[in-house]
Amino acid sequence: MGDRLATAFLGQRLTTPLVLPAGVIGMSFSSLKRAVESGAGMVTTKSFTIEPRAGHRGPVVAEFDGGLMNCMGLCNPGIDDGLKEITEFRRVCTAPVIVSVFGTTESEFATLARSVAGSEADFIELNLSCPNVGREFGGPIASSPKTVHAMTAAAKDESSIPVIAKLSPNTDDIAAVARAAVDAGADAISLINTLGPGMAIDIIAQKPVLSNLVGGVSGPSVKPIAVRSIYEVRKEVDVPIIGMGGVSTGEDAVELMMAGADVVGIGTAVYHRGPSVFRRVGEEIIDFLDRTGRNSVAEIDCLRISSCA
């Protein structure tokens, strides 16, 4: 593939614009490494909390025609053990790594940011948008610009590495939320986290499929929401955007770039097809470049169609 897919993100060189987003397979250093070996240019860990979390009991994933619903409940080993995986990853891999963290207060985000900044991570991503635990705390943090501003500012104050704010599609005005994050110092925006939550019922067993009744929706069915959300955020802020939501082909990835994403996450498609999806999507992007007479991904311009009715 040569250098045609190479790009830059916040001063780091990426071999491809494809990113493993938080949570899908990023619990251990070996799965992060596997994603890189399969063609991801950058990888994100599972969201870590200060203390370990068991998450919800199973079943925590339900498949449907349009993708997945999950109610993992942020199961993770806690930030201290999570960061040990980064040390291992660094020994074997040079690709940039994002550590995702989840907190519920400013002080938790500040503590998490301090820990991550002291590790070998390249970036910290604030999961401000988990629909599976947000309800316990009065709704996802990312539906309120004011809360997003406060959480982002708290993390930024403690972080010597760039801070990425991950936003939820579950809000009336995602551009206003992105603006609040950037005003608080976010160096980049990542979107979208899962939509919903949604619900599925097993009509033979006559009970909900998921143990938690509801789960965040991801995969092909959320792609139009991702495209619209990225487009609105791109018009509002100038920082780099990691776009994700429903990407499973090279053409999907190009569509998110045209909406305004600088790099593109592939989550549910990895769950369905395994990490080799990165290689395939990369090849399909090259096909698109060939078909349209472009040399490199840098030539995929974001559409500035704000004047279109």
Ligand SMILES: Cc1cc2nc3c(=O)[nH]c(=O)nc-3n(C[C@H](O)[C@H](O)[C@H](O)COP(=O)(O)O)c2cc1C
């Ligand atoms: C099983 C599963 C677990 C996830 N865990 C996290 C997580 O820990 N933190 C987070 O910010 N997003 C998490 N996400 C959301 C993804 O990172 C991504 O934003 C979302 O799934 C949309 O992309 P996709 O349609 O390509 O999957 C998870 C998604 C799935 C499917």
